[in-house]
Amino acid sequence: xxxxxxxxxxxxxxxxxxxxxxxxxxxxxxxxxxxxxxxxxxxxxxxxxxxxxxxxxxxxxxxxxxxxxxxxxxxxxxxxxxxxxxxxxxxxxxxxxxxxxxxxxxxxxxxxxxxxxxxxxxxxxxxxxxxxxxxxxxxxxxxxxxxxxxxxxxxxxxxxxxxxxxxxxxxxxxxxxxxxxxxxxxxxxxxxxxxxxxxxxxxxxxxxxxxxxxxxxxxxxxxxxxxxxxxxxxxxxxxxxxxxxxxxxxxxxxxxxxxxxxxxxxxxxxxxxxxxxxxxxxxxxxxxxxxxxxxxxxxxxxxxxxxxx
Numbered sequence: 306x307x308x309x310x311x312x313x314x315x316x317x318x319x320x321x322x323x324x325x326x327x328x329x330x331x332x333x334x335x336x337x338x339x340x341x342x343x344x345x346x347x348x349x350x351x352x353x354x355x356x357x358x359x360x361x362x363x364x365x366x367x368x369x370x371x372x373x374x375x376x377x378x379x380x381x382x383x384x385x386x387x388x389x390x391x392x393x394x395x396x397x398x399x400x401x402x403x404x405x406x407x408x409x410x411x412x413x414x415x416x417x418x419x420x421x422x423x424x425x426x427x428x429x430x431x432x433x434x435x436x437x438x439x440x441x442x443x444x445x446x447x448x449x450x451x452x453x454x455x456x457x458x459x460x461x462x463x464x465x466x467x468x469x470x471x472x473x474x475x476x477x478x479x480x481x482x483x484x485x486x487x488x489x490x491x492x493x494x495x496x497x498x499x500x501x502x503x504x505x506x507x508x509x510x511x512x513x514x515x516x517x518x519x520x521x522x523x524x525x526x527x528x529x530x531x532x533x534x535x536x537x538x539x540x541x542x543x544x545x546x547x548x549x550x551x552x553x554x555x556x557x558x559x560x561x562x563x564x565x566x567x568x569x570x571x572x573x574x575x576x577x578x579x580x581x582x583x584x585x586x587x588x589x590x591x592x593x594x595x596x597x598x599x600x601x602x603x604x605x606x607x608x609x610x611x612x613x614x
Contacts, residue, residue: 322392446540
């Protein structure tokens with residue numbers, strides 16, 4: 306039996322490993338990444354047997370993959386393969402760990418988009434939105450900027466999620482836009498939350514959703530397939546028209562958080578508003594802003610102490 310496994314094609318073994326150890330144990334979006342890795346292995350090493358996976362052959366696979374991908378993507382590809390390969394080593398199908406000292410290469414990363422806008426830039430963007438009397442993707446952009454909610458959370462919003470009396474937006478589900486559509490649970494338990502809205506947003510959305518089905522998504526029409534690239538393209542055009550840096554929809558979430566932090570809102574409050582599982586996530590994500598604010602605090606402390614003399 307062991308010899309039969311050793312003689313298997315590498316991609317057959319990898320597919321079997323995914324089915325046994327990953328299927329049903331990981332989220333669909335993560336499973337899709339493993340299946341994409343399988344697809345690449347079939348292309349890059351279609352004749353490679355499991356028993357022949359050594360350091361040289363493995364490095365060749367990584368090198369070939371890196372020709373078409375950035376270094377971080379190649380690193381992810383390596384990690385997806387490494388789990389299966391280490392299990393094959395443990396079972397004696399491969400004599401030595403071929404992933405040891407693997408060199409990760411990759412194409413030069415494309416210029417990254419700005420992660421967030423400053424308050425003036427956001428103001429310019431929002432002023433340039435064409436906000437009509439009916440729900441549109443431009444209203445979607447406004448709401449994400451005003452609340453900092455995730456893309457999938459915004460897609461899942463129904464009129465019933467708005468508590469206009471208390472000025473609260475209830476986040477309790479997401480929309481499965483990457484697969485078949487439909488409601489899904491939130492990213493984690495901390496993502497189930499209530500977000501306070503400003504009075505202007507309350508007035509605007511109370512009119513927009515007044516005649517809509519209370520249980521149906523306000524932004525997604527029945528049977529409609531949603532692509533985040535579509536909304537990102539719209540946002541990019543609006544950024545260009547406003548003569549501000551181009552950001553993504555997720556960048557609006559970063560913008561929301563950064564403006565709150567600069568305004569003096571505590572890290573704990575920002576973490577709760579964003580639905581982060583812990584403040585550590587918030588601190589890591591916005592470390593540069595926190596450090597800048599700490600430097601301002603030091604100046605304030607020094608000025609306060611100097612007045613005591």
